[in-house]
Amino acid sequence: MKEYLRKNGIRVGMNVSGILKAPIQKVLSSAVNWFDSMYGYLYEYDSLMAENESLRSQLADAQKSARDGIEASEENNRLRKLLDLREKHTDYVMESCKVVLWSSSNWSSAFTISKGSTSGIELGDAVITEYGAVVGQITELGSTWATVSTVIDVDMSVGAFVGATGRRADRGRRPDRIRHCRAAGQPRFAGAGLRYKELYCCGVSRGRIF
Amino acid sequence: MGEFFEKIDLNKVLRYLVFMFLCLMAQNMVFGHIRPFGVRPMLLPAVAAAVGMFEGATWGPLFSLLMGYFADMSFVEHRVFFLLLLPALSLFSAFMSQFFINRRFFAFMGVAFLAELITALMQMLKTLAGDAWSTDMLVVVALQTALSMPPAALAYFLPERWSRE
Incomplete structure (x- = not known):
């Protein structure tokens, strides 16, 4: 025993003191970490909030720029189609x-x-979209405004070509308003809503325009 | 002439002008974009009935005449339709409340229902004059009348409150 202690005495002493100090060090370290987190919570919270607000503002600006870009792009496409139509x-x-x-x-x-x-x-001028589709007709006119009655209005009556056969029919109210009919076939009109108009050809009802 | 203007409560006139403006804005901006079952509600006939009921057979039709003039501007298919119809509805409402019914909410809703139904039927007849008959027209009449009743209920409270002052 004495021989062992003479050879390893210091190491044993250090080991024992380390074992005794370890729990105390753990307690002190936990306390320091706790105080450190409290300090960070109290004094760094404001800076984090400010950074969050700044990032939100930057994100909102970026989203607005993206929306403006999309809108400009869509308008550009519409104008290109209109130019093509012209x-x-x-x-x-x-x-x-x-x-x-x-x-x-x-x-x-x-x-x-x-x-x-x-x-x-x-x-009486026709109103069309950028794709060339007829929307309606000018029915009232002012110096800086005009009223357009669309093709589904009850007081509107327009002529149209039906399907691919070249048959022409009038979207009129009575069969005596038919002007021309050259071939047989089924009209291809589709729509939805509570209003519709009968499509006549050769005096015979061929369908409905909604 | 001076006596006539002395009898007018300018405060009340201004309130009704603002009320008319708000109703017209609601009809054009709000109800113009709300289309349950494809049909837009109508607020103006109920407003005419309410003002006629509480303000009498003189000021009610006068209010409705002015409101009808502005309403015809936004309903492009009409020239003088609301200019004639709304004062008539207001006069009818004033007459009914003077001799036959009280001025409670339930009685007002009955008069408003009749006003809305008459308006829808008159619009249908005007459309029928230039178009073929269709049962869908009756559906639109029924839907327009039914969907106009909830907003019509809102038209009761302000004229009722102002009439008590």
Whole structure:
């Protein structure tokens, strides 16, 4: 025993003191960590909140820029299609406009546009989309506004070509308004809603336009 | 002439002008974009009935005449439709409340229902004059009348409150 202690005495002493100190060190370390976290919670919270707010603001700006970019891109596509339409139909005199007001009635389908007689628009002019689809006709005219009655309005009557056979029919109210009929076939109109118009050809009802 | 203006409560006139403006905005901006079952509700006939009921057979139709003038501007298919119809509805409501019914909410809802139904039927007849008959028209009449009743209930409270002052 004495020989062992003489050879390893210091190491044994250090080991024992380490064993005795370890729990105390753990307690002190935990206490220091706790105080450190409390300090961080109290004094770094404000800086974290400020950073969060700054990042939110940057994100909102980035999202707004993305939306503006998408809107500009869509408008660009519409204008490109309109330009293509102008090039295909050079005999058309076109005027672009915006829809400013829709009619509130359940018994008509009409809207008001932002251009009028000062822009060269006249009563009876057709209104089309950038794809060349007929929307309606000018039925009322002011100097800086005009009212467009759409094709599904009850007071509207327009001629149209039906399907691929070249047959022409009138979307009229009575068969005596038919102007021309050349071939047989089924009309291909589709839509939805509570209003519809009978499509006549050769005096015979061939379907409905909704 | 001076006596006539002395009898007018300008405060009340201003309130009704603001009320008319809000109703017209609601009809054009709010109900114009709400289409349950594809049909838009109508608020204006109920407003005309309410004002006629509480303000009498003179001021009610006068209010409705002015409101009808502005309403015809936003209903593009009409020229003088609401200019004639709304004062008539207001006069009818004033007459009914003077001799036959009280001015409680339930009685007002009955008058508002009749006003909405008459408006829808008149609009249908005007459409029928230029188009073929379709049973869908009756469906639109029924839906327009039914869907107009919840907003019509809101038209009761302000005129009722102002009439007690």
